[in-house]
Each structure stands twice: as structure tokens, then as C-alpha cells.
Amino acid sequence: MRQTISKMLVRKRSVLLVFLLSTSCASMDQDLLDARLPETPETWSAPEASTGVPVGNWVAAFQDNRLEELIGEATLRNNNLLASAANLDAARQAHRRAFAALLPTLDANPSVSRSAFVQDPAFAAQIGGSGIDVSDVRVQDLEDQFGVDLDGDGAPDVLDQNGDGIFEPIPNRRSYVNNFLLNAQIRWEIDLWGRLRDTNSAAQRDAAASLADYKAARLSLAANVAQTWFTLIEARQQRELAERDVEARERNLKVTSRRYERGVASSLDVRLAQSQVGSSRASLAQRQRTEKESGRRLEVLLGRYPGAELEAAAALPDLPALPDAGAPSEILTRRPDIIAAEMRMEAAGLRARAARKRILPTLTLSSRLSTSGPDLEDVLDPERLAGNIAAGLFQPLFRGGEIQANSRQQRAIAEQRLLTYAQTVLEAFEETENALAAENYLALQEDALKLAFDEAAAAEKLTERRYANGAASIFNLLDAQTRRISTESSYISAKRQRVSNRVVLYLAIGGNFITEQELRLARDKQVDSALRGTRTGKALPVAVRALTGE
Structure with missing residues (x-):
């Protein structure tokens, strides 16, 4: 069953069907995907055979406790990874916003107002001049209504100031009225054609792509920490080699100086020995600088201040067993960068389909409710509630080509995402093939350099004895020492390259860790x-x- 599924996945037609059916990206060109996804072999072309070791936790496979601690610290403190996590949260909230468009909206608009009314007592003047009997109008009533008893003598002070029997204008009096109002509106766009669902699904895939981006950034960070840690170990070994080289060159200078004092060696031999001491010291300074820079680089990955205070291990970890790379098609579901590209391809196809649906009519249901009253409790009285319900159909007729242009733009973006996905898959295949092939080449290189180093070290010892006995010249000695140092340095680098390539291989085949x-x-x-x-x-x-x- 597993072989049958693998065979289905490795065929570009199957990849196309999975792409079209599972993502509903019917707007994609089949010919375009056929042209950009070549036939995928069932096995890797690299000669390196796998041992069936799982890739569930590749960090633990190195059995380096210090490395595990460093990677653990980096995953919690690295700023770039934290930024990727924040981007993931933002994408999830964007999906939540898109989902909200499928639901009805409810808006409330409460308000309160206070109105002032002015009562004009000029009616009294009109009443007095019209011959109407106002004898029954009590002064107290007027005073209560208009407040005109200014001197407190119980008589209306300003109703008839000149005694002509006509009431004079009385100062205005204000009265106030409160009004509480509550308006509520419910609106719901019915998703007749699935446009809102497509938009929501696209946002969901964007969130899935951001999750894959985070996982890819986490894996990349772990790989960078591991490789920088191995580089720091190599830098320490190279620095220690340079220190031993300086010591050896200084011993040569002492021996040559004594031989010169006895008349056995010439001044040329002394000068050559002194020159070699200077070159070795310069090489040592360079190695020391490289070690400090590697330490600072690792500290930055850990979120620390780059003070070059990290101490490297004395030796590189042993190589773990070669992991099971699986079939080429399997990395399509393991590598987070491929998953992210696939999710963005699907999202672009969904948005292209949603853009085409904008030309279709939209149906919106709405309802408005309102209630008001002079007191706050009146707002909550259901007998005062008034409202309506309506349905509206909206059909775009003329937009100056905006809808069509947007549809074509989204289609172009979808095609771009498809091509990006195809390129990501091809580059993933390339990285895996290179890493698998490098396993074989680096092993051959390491073995050859090990042989060269062993022979150079033996030749150096032989030349030192011959030089001490006068059977070899200073040129022979310096050449033998230089050859041994060069091959040992290359051998150290080869071992580090092989360990680092194992990290690249784990990353290429989509290995995970915790x-x-x-x-x-x-x-x-x-x-x-x-x-x-x-x-x-x-x-x-x-x-x-x-x-x-x-």
C-alpha cells in the first residue's frame, strides 16, 4: 500500500490532481504545472545508501549534550525566530478576521440628549391687551409660573410696571427634557456563490503557510547553531594546531641557532628558521581571530551579547548513522518550506476564484431596531421597540474594468505562486541530492586526508631526526613541517565539513527535532x-x- 501511494505521488499528473482537487484551484493551467514539474524518480540518484534511521530528532542523533543545550536556548531566545512566531500569530488573526466575514454583524448606537425649552410669558401682555378677563389669574400662580416676585412683597413686580393695565414682558423661564435613544442594526451577507468561503479558506492557508514558515525558521536556526558550533570547534582545533606550530618553529630556531654557534649551520639557516617563526605567529593570530568571530556569531544566534565567551568543545561529535532519506516524493510532505509554498499556492488559487465571483450579485439581509424615551428605563421597555427587516441585492454594473483587472491580477499571482512552488520543489531535490552525494565524496576526502596527514607526520619525524644528525637540510625540515601542518589543517576541516553536511542532509530531507x-x-x-x-x-x-x- 505504501509503495502504491509513493508511486502515485512521484508522478506529476498525480501532483496536479492533488493540487487541483484538494485546493479547488481550477484556474491553474495544467500545461504550466506539467512543464514545471518534471518526472520525479522513485529513488535518489546519489549512490549513498540509507540505513533506515528515522529523522524524528536529528539533534539527539549527534549525542552532544552541549549542542542540545545551545539549540534549546536558541529556540527560546533568538530574535528572528521570535519574529517568525509573531508573524504566525498575525496570520492566525488575519484568518480569524476572514472567518468573521461569514457571520452576521450586530452594531449598536446608543445616544442620550438633553433639550432646553424657553417659555415666553409675553402671552400675558397679549391677554391683558385683548380685553380678556384675567381677574381670576392669581398672582401666586403667575409667580409660581414665571418667578416675578423679585422684592418678596407678594405682589407681581413687573406684570404692570407703568400702570396702564397691560402686562409687561416677563423674563423667560427655561425647562429641560431628556431623551434616551438606542439603535441596533443587524447585517448579514449571504454567501450565495462561496466567495466569502474562498476568502476564508485562503486566509486559513496563509496561516498554515506561516506555521510552516515558523517551522522552517526553527529548523534553519537549529542547523545554523549546529554548524556554527562545529565551526567553533574546528576554529579551536585550528588555533591549537597553530600554537603547536609556533612551538615547533621556535624549537627549530633554537636548534638551528645552536648549530650555527657550533659552525654546523649557516646564517641562511637561522634566517629561514626565524622567518618561519614569524609566519607561524601570524597564522596563530589569524586562527585566534577566527575562533573569536565564530564564538560571537554563535552568541548572537543564542540571543546573547557577542562577547566571545563561549568555550568550544575539544573535539567534534561522532557522526551518527546515515538517516533514511526516503523517496524523493516523501520530502514534499516533510519539508516545511515546500509545505509553505504549497499553502500559498492554494491560497492564491482560492483568491483568484473569489476575485472572479465579484462580478456576481450579492444578497444582504439587514434589520434595524430602535427604542427611545425620556427615561433610561424606557429604552428597555419592549413596548417602545420599533424595527424593520429588509433584503438587498447588489449587482455591480460598471466599475471601469476594476473587477476584471483584479481578477486577472489574482490569476497572475496564482501562477506566480505555482511557479514558486515548482521551483521550491526542484531546489529541495537539488539540496537533498547534493547532500547525499556529498556524504560519499566527503568520506573519501576525509580518508585521503587522514592518510596524507599520517604520512606527513611520519615524514616530519623522520626529517627531524635526519636534521639533528646532519643528514637533512633546513629546507627539508621546514618543508616537512609545513606539509604536515597543511595536511593536518585540511584533515580537521574535512572532518568538520562532513559533520556539517550531515546537518544539511537532515535539513534537506525534512528532519525534525524537539x-x-x-x-x-x-x-x-x-x-x-x-x-x-x-x-x-x-x-x-x-x-x-x-x-x-x-
Whole structure:
């Protein structure tokens, strides 16, 4: 069954069907995908055979506790990885916004107002001049209504100031009225053609792509830490080699100087020995600088200040067993960068389809409710509630070509994402083939340099004895020492390159890992949540949530 599935995956027609059916990207050109995804072989062309070792935790495969600690620290403190985690959160919130478009909206608009009314007592003047009997109008009523008893004598002071029997204008009096109002509106766009669902699905795939980006950044960070750690170890070994070289050159100078004092060696021999001491010291200074720079680079990856305080291990870790690379088609589902490219390809296809649907009519249901009253409790009185419900159909008629241009733009973006996906797959195949092939070549190179170093070291010892006995010249001695140092330095570099290539191979085939720090944090959060009776997903760090799918 597994072989049948693998055979299906390695054929470009099957890849096309999976792409079109599972993502609904019917706007993609089949010919374009056929042209950009060549026939994929069932096995890798590299001669290196796999041992069937799983790639679930490649960091632990090196059996280097210090390396595991460094990678664990980097996954929690590296700023670039934290930025990728923030981008993941942003993508998830964007998906939540897109999903909200499928739901009805409810908006409320409460308001309160206070109005002032002016009561004009000029009517009294009109009443007095019209011959109407106002004898029954009590002064107290007027005073209560208009407040005109200014001197407090109980008589209306300003109703008839000149005694002509006509009431004079009385100062205005203000009164106030409160009004409480509550308006609510419900609006819901019915997704008749699936345009909103396509947009939501596209945002969902964008979030999935961001999750894959985070995983890819996490793997890349771990690989950078591992390779920088191995480079730091090599730099230490190269620096120690340079120190031994300086010591050997200084011994040569002492021996040559004594021989010169006895008349056995010439001044030329002394000068050559002195020159070689200077060259060795210069090489040592360069090796020291390289070691410090490697340490600072690693500290930056860990989120530390680059103070070059990290101490490298004395030796490189032993190579673990070669991992199982699987079939070429299997990395399509393992490598996070391919998954991210695939998700973005699907999202672009969905947006292209949604853009074409903008020409179709949209149906919107809406309802408005309102209530008001002079008191706050009146707003909550259902008997005062008034409202309406309506359905509206919106059909774009003329937009100056904007809808068509947007549809073509989204189609072009979808094609660009398809080509990016195809290129990502091809580059993944290339990286894996190169890493597998390099395993064989680097092993041959390391064996050859080991032989060259052993022979050069033996030749150096032989030349030193012959020089001490006067059977070899200073030129023979310096040449033998230089050859031994050069081959030993190359041998150290070859061992580091082979270990680093193993990291590249793990990365190329989509190997994963989890650090002890992440497991410990996950366990602590689970225990805490169990005690509190809450879910663990939101409390887990992003690194653990990304791995567990929370």
C-alpha cells in the first residue's frame, strides 16, 4: 500500500490532481504545472545508501549534550525566530478576521440628549391687551409660573410696571427634557456563490503557510547553531594546531641557532628558521581571530551579547548513522518550506476564484431596531421597540474594468505562486541530492586526508631526526613541517565539513527535532493546566504549540 501511494505521488499528473482537487484551484493551467514539474524518480540518484534511521530528532542523533543545550536556548531566545512566531500569530488573526466575514454583524448606537425649552410669558401682555378677563389669574400662580416676585412683597413686580393695565414682558423661564435613544442594526451577507468561503479558506492557508514558515525558521536556526558550533570547534582545533606550530618553529630556531654557534649551520639557516617563526605567529593570530568571530556569531544566534565567551568543545561529535532519506516524493510532505509554498499556492488559487465571483450579485439581509424615551428605563421597555427587516441585492454594473483587472491580477499571482512552488520543489531535490552525494565524496576526502596527514607526520619525524644528525637540510625540515601542518589543517576541516553536511542532509530531507527545554516547558504547562482545570494550548510557548499543532 505504501509503495502504491509513493508511486502515485512521484508522478506529476498525480501532483496536479492533488493540487487541483484538494485546493479547488481550477484556474491553474495544467500545461504550466506539467512543464514545471518534471518526472520525479522513485529513488535518489546519489549512490549513498540509507540505513533506515528515522529523522524524528536529528539533534539527539549527534549525542552532544552541549549542542542540545545551545539549540534549546536558541529556540527560546533568538530574535528572528521570535519574529517568525509573531508573524504566525498575525496570520492566525488575519484568518480569524476572514472567518468573521461569514457571520452576521450586530452594531449598536446608543445616544442620550438633553433639550432646553424657553417659555415666553409675553402671552400675558397679549391677554391683558385683548380685553380678556384675567381677574381670576392669581398672582401666586403667575409667580409660581414665571418667578416675578423679585422684592418678596407678594405682589407681581413687573406684570404692570407703568400702570396702564397691560402686562409687561416677563423674563423667560427655561425647562429641560431628556431623551434616551438606542439603535441596533443587524447585517448579514449571504454567501450565495462561496466567495466569502474562498476568502476564508485562503486566509486559513496563509496561516498554515506561516506555521510552516515558523517551522522552517526553527529548523534553519537549529542547523545554523549546529554548524556554527562545529565551526567553533574546528576554529579551536585550528588555533591549537597553530600554537603547536609556533612551538615547533621556535624549537627549530633554537636548534638551528645552536648549530650555527657550533659552525654546523649557516646564517641562511637561522634566517629561514626565524622567518618561519614569524609566519607561524601570524597564522596563530589569524586562527585566534577566527575562533573569536565564530564564538560571537554563535552568541548572537543564542540571543546573547557577542562577547566571545563561549568555550568550544575539544573535539567534534561522532557522526551518527546515515538517516533514511526516503523517496524523493516523501520530502514534499516533510519539508516545511515546500509545505509553505504549497499553502500559498492554494491560497492564491482560492483568491483568484473569489476575485472572479465579484462580478456576481450579492444578497444582504439587514434589520434595524430602535427604542427611545425620556427615561433610561424606557429604552428597555419592549413596548417602545420599533424595527424593520429588509433584503438587498447588489449587482455591480460598471466599475471601469476594476473587477476584471483584479481578477486577472489574482490569476497572475496564482501562477506566480505555482511557479514558486515548482521551483521550491526542484531546489529541495537539488539540496537533498547534493547532500547525499556529498556524504560519499566527503568520506573519501576525509580518508585521503587522514592518510596524507599520517604520512606527513611520519615524514616530519623522520626529517627531524635526519636534521639533528646532519643528514637533512633546513629546507627539508621546514618543508616537512609545513606539509604536515597543511595536511593536518585540511584533515580537521574535512572532518568538520562532513559533520556539517550531515546537518544539511537532515535539513534537506525534512528532519525534525524537539529540545529538552521545550519538552520541559510543555510538561510544566500541562501540569499547571491540570491543576487549574484549563486547556494548555494558549499557555504553551509558540515553539511547542507549532510542533503540537495547537
